[in-house]
């Protein structure tokens with residue numbers, strides 16, 4: 001009897017052990033087949049509801065999704081004894097095993113998921129141009145973005161509809177909020193008149209977006225040729241007195257505008273251009289600015305109106321002139337980034353004068369004075385049209401880069417056309433980098 005019991009017990013243990021073995025085999029088989037299906041579909045199984053042929057072509061976006069998934073996995077340790085199909089869905093995706101394994105590989109990259117905050121002010125006929133700018137931001141960025149879109153009321157629905165119509169997988173890369181144009185009541189009319197309609201809105205962003213720490217403001221005629229997080233990273237290079245970053249208005253004083261014509265103070269030798277403006281708004285709101293109106297230093301919210309009153313008859317470029325006056329008196333507050341971060345026709349129109357763009361390529365293209373929409377600078381228009389025509393999901397090399405290179409070849413009768421290898425140099429790297437993000441290779 002005793003012996004019988006013993007044998008029974010032994011066989012029980014044996015059965016249990018073999019069950020365990022079968023179980024673990026099953027888990028790893030499932031995992032492998034899932035990996036295979038990921039390879040086939042080019043996507044994590046979690047998003048299998050999305051059309052695979054679209055997703056396969058969006059490697060960079062998938063990379064982002066995967067990294068976002070990693071964060072959600074962090075707090076949960078995963079083992080075979082806690083099979084992944086039993087984990088609560090909101091803790092991890094179904095591919096938790098994959099994610100937790102990958103996590104160790106990417107952990108060294110540190111806090112890589114900080115969102116970049118991008119603001120734009122769009123009025124009048126700027127809808128399409130603004131959407132193309134936002135598209136360029138999404139295309140080359142790996143980290144998530146948040147858009148603050150300030151627009152006239154009749155554009156709100158068009159913005160919302162357009163952004164909501166982008167593929168769902170693209171939408172996972174950004175969030176957005178749409179705001180009405182908003183000026184201090186007392187002088188609303190005067191502010192709206194200043195420069196182009198609504199452009200001076202940007203001066204009030206630190207006061208409107210009170211909860212936002214930092215912001216990248218760009219004009220609607222900006223195109224990103226590399227990821228937004230690269231310019232966002234400049235915030236961490238600010239020293240203790242920097243609170244905003246901009247590029248010089250000109251590289252070449254002989255054709256500079258401010259140094260030849262301005263009837264007001266301006267920053268540095270040739271002034272600054274405010275089309276690409278990176279701000280630490282926490283610092284901006286706290287700073288007391290030296291000025292030429294009173295002996296007292298004034299805060300941002302106090303300085304704008306007196307400045308406008310004093311200089312309104314002398315300023316030509318509106319709010320950019322006001323920024324030039326402010327940073328003329330407070331030069332220690334401005335971080336000046338080089339011209340390839342805000343590359344304009346001025347940099348090539350009479351010959352190439354942005355040296356760093358020659359070496360490193362253009363990072364951010366700024367088609368001011370309407371050059372995306374007329375015949376004056378066909379090289380600038382070519383870049384705009386290439387990005388505008390590109391459809392999400394298409395191969396970026398064959399459907400964006402190659403058509404662009406072809407159309408740039410037709411612009412070599414202009415100086416900017418002859419400098420146009422600078423337009424594609426960084427873009428090429430950005431495209432490669434986004435496509436490299438595919439963990440399973442191509």
Ligand SMILES: *[C@@H]1O[C@H](CO)[C@@H](O)[C@H](O)[C@H]1NC(C)=O
Pocket residue numbers: 213214235236280281282283
């Ligand atoms: C902006 O400046 C504030 C105050 O110095 C600082 O706490 C914050 O980290 C800065 N933000 C960024 C993104 O560097």
Ligand SMILES: *[C@@H]1O[C@H](CO)[C@@H](O)[C@H](O)[C@H]1NC(C)=O
Pocket residue numbers: 263264310311313314
């Ligand atoms: C405006 O320009 C005029 C003419 O150049 C100059 O005399 C005047 O001082 C300027 N006003 C201010 C406030 O700088």
Ligand SMILES: *[C@@H]1O[C@H](CO)[C@@H](O)[C@H](O)[C@H]1NC(C)=O
Pocket residue numbers: 239240241242331332333334335336
């Ligand atoms: C920060 O850099 C600016 C030049 O960009 C300089 O004028 C300023 O003195 C620096 N501030 C500190 C605290 O070193």
